[in-house]
Amino acid sequence: MRTKHFINDADKLVEAALKSQSVVRPDLSLDLGNKILYGPRHAENPSQVAIISGGGSGHEPSFTGLVGEGVLSASVVGTIFASPSARQVLNAIEGVDGSRGILVTVMNYTGDVLNFGVAIEKARARNPKLRIEMLVVGDDVGVTRSRAGKVGRRGIAGTVLVHKITGALAAAGSSLDKVVEVGRLVAANLASIGVSLNRVHVPGRPCEQDTQDLLGIDEVELGMGIHNEAGCGRRSGDDARLPVLVKDMLQQLLDPNDDERNYLPKATKDVVVLINNLGALSVLELGGIVLEVTQQLLQDYRLNAVRVFSGTFMTSLDGPGFSVSLLNVVDTGVQQTLLDLVDAPSNVSGWHTIARSNTSMASTFVTTGNSPFSYQGEELEQTCLECDMGPILAKLGGGLRALVAAEPDITRFDAIVGDGDCGTTLKRGAEGIQKALATSRPKNIIKLLSRITEVVESTMDGTSGALYGIFLNSLLHYFRSHAEVMTVVDRGFWTLALDSALTVLSKYTPAQVGDRTMMDALIPFTLALKASSDVQHAASVAKEGALKTRSMRPGLGRTVYIGNEEAWLGKVPDPGAWGLSEFFEGLVR
Incomplete structure (x- = not known):
């Protein structure tokens, strides 16, 4: 859990974040005293049903990032994880155009429901002609029916879909009754669950208050709420691996036999999926989660994810987790279909989508194949090169096993003097070659080199992947150029x-030698082999070259930019040189 922040005063942080909205979106209006953000008002457009929402701060881009054309008319926020007051909400209600009616949408938390409810009743008392309705969204299945009791489910990221659909319907000119009706339909066909690697720390709060009941180093918490509330259980070990977690989450969302959580008893074939970053996941990691969720939906439940929205929609500050929301694609009972409303344009910053087509999810999963424009090199069935493949494959196998075994050391070295990926890159290439050779035994040396080169090009990226790719292609070219003349x-x-x-x-x-790169092993090996024709001697020379890199200042590579030389100079060899020397030693064992 991160406990350091650039802004440690929670009140100043909320105020600054609200002000930033006016900087980023000058068309919005801010009532800083009441923490209300209003959408643009265009006199040329007819009035429409106004939609107001809000809650505690700390969930951005909800709710401020959803204010604008096509979603919310206004948002009102409290301090971090705390409901806005009834006075704030009343000011928001009286600050929007309510001539066509007002929908107030709130997530199901006691403080929010009560404060928004007080404001609604006060607004009605002050203006008997005002038409205003309240929609409470509870989509979190992490809390069972028996545990939730009369309170009901908590509201989490699925609420964003309610905002988007009701906002689109209001923008299309629908009546308050229709907007409320569709909003309630969506809420009734919506279910979500989250998972987190740990709790979060509220800026400005004493660390002791947020470090209680932290998760263990290998634990995750399923169903954790967006305010650090406890979930439905912790997982560790194999049960904390992503495929197992996703399977567990989808079962809680979709198991028709789970009376405690079966909130989607009439699941439709088509669903809208929203995969939400709780704040701290990288885009790369979220992409892996999206693939796992959508594949399991298709394979295990035969559900067609007609829309998949992935991104940061409702956070728990910098929560290291994600949530999955499923929405049944049901008949809305109005002119616009549910997908029409989901796809309707909006200009808010918190709803990031791309243009849609009618392509289904199933047809987008394709296996890697050859590009129609790629050149397929001819592999020679016959060659005049005389070569005993048995000893070569045996030596190669020894080198590959040695390289895989050396991965932890290489990774440890690269974590100190590089970016930490050298070991895994080399291991990925070695294991890829092992797998390819286990599948089929090459008939001749050219087929072997061609297979190795293909694997390296497809499994090894970064600088080392490029260097090995060049070297192997050059080696393959030399062999092919001698394939038509009888040569031993x-x-x-x-x-x-x-x-x-x-x-x-x-x-x-x-x-070159002395620059602290893989060349400190490759060049000595090649020169020693050329001078002595002794592979074992060449391998020992390569190891000696790799060891010498410990005392070298880098001339090339990422290590050039690494400071604090006293921490590694004289102690840590170049990871690339070390890995290659381990491969050479494996060849001669």
Whole structure:
């Protein structure tokens, strides 16, 4: 849990965030004293049903990021995780155009329901002609029926879908009755559940208050609320792996036999899916979660995710977790379908979507194949190169096993002097080659080199992937260029081939011995083999070269930018050189 913040005064933080909305969206109006953000008013447009929502701060972009054309008319917020007061809400109600009626949508938390309710009743008492309705959204299945009792489900990220659909209907000119009717229909066909790696710390609050009951290093909490509320259970070990977690979450959302959580008893074939970042997940990690959720929906439940929305919609400050919301695609009973309303344009910052087509989710899952524009190199069935494949495959296997075994050390070294990915990149390439060779045994040396090159190009990325790709393609070119003349592939042939590939590689990188790169192992190995034709001696020379890099200041590579040399100079070898030297040693064991 992060306990350091750039702004540690919670009140000043909320105020600054509200002011920032006016900076980013000059068309919005801010009542700072009441913490109300109003949408733009255009005199040329006819009035429409106004929609107001809000709650505690700390859930941005909900609710301020949903204010604007097509969603909310106004939002009113309290301090972090605390409901706005009835006075604030009343000011928001009286600050919007209520001539066509007002819908007040609130998440199901006692403080929010009561304060918004007081404001609604006070507004009605002050203006008997005002038509105003309240919609309470509770979509969290993490709380069972028996535990929730009369309170009902908590409101979480699925509420954003209610805002989007009712906002689109209001923008289309529908009456208050229809907007409320569709809003309640959506809420009744909506279910969500979240999971988090840990709790969050509220800026300005003593750390002790937010560090109680923290999760263990290998634990996650299923069903944790967006205000640090306890969930329905903790998971650890294998049960905390993403596929297992998602399976558990979807079961709680969709199991028809779970009387405690079966809030979607009439699940439709088509569903809208909203996968929400609780604040701290990277876009990369969220992408992996999206794929896991949508694949399990299709494979295990045969549900067609006709719309998948992924992003940061409702946070728990910087919560390290995500939530999944499912909405049945039901008949709205109005001219616009539910998907029409979901897809309707809006200009709010908190609803980020892309243009839609009629493509279904199932048809978007494709396996990797060859590009129609790619050149498929011919693999020679026959070659004049005489080569005993048995010993070569045996030595290669030894090198690959050594490289896989060395991954922890390489990763540890690279975490100190690089970006931490060298070990996993080399291991990924080695395991890819092992898998490819286990599938089918190449008939000749050219087929072997071609297979290895293809695997490296498809599994190894970054700088090391590019360098190995160049070297292997050059090596393959040398072998192919000698394939039509009867030639014995002995140590002398290998020496010339390696030397040729090294010459080509030198055209693309200026790295030489002494620059603290993989070349500190590759060049000594090639030169030693050329001088002695002794592979074991060449491997020991490569290891010696890798060890020397411990005392080298970098001439190339990411280590050039790493400071604090006293922490690693003389202690940590170059990860790339070390990995290659381990491979060479594995060849001769």
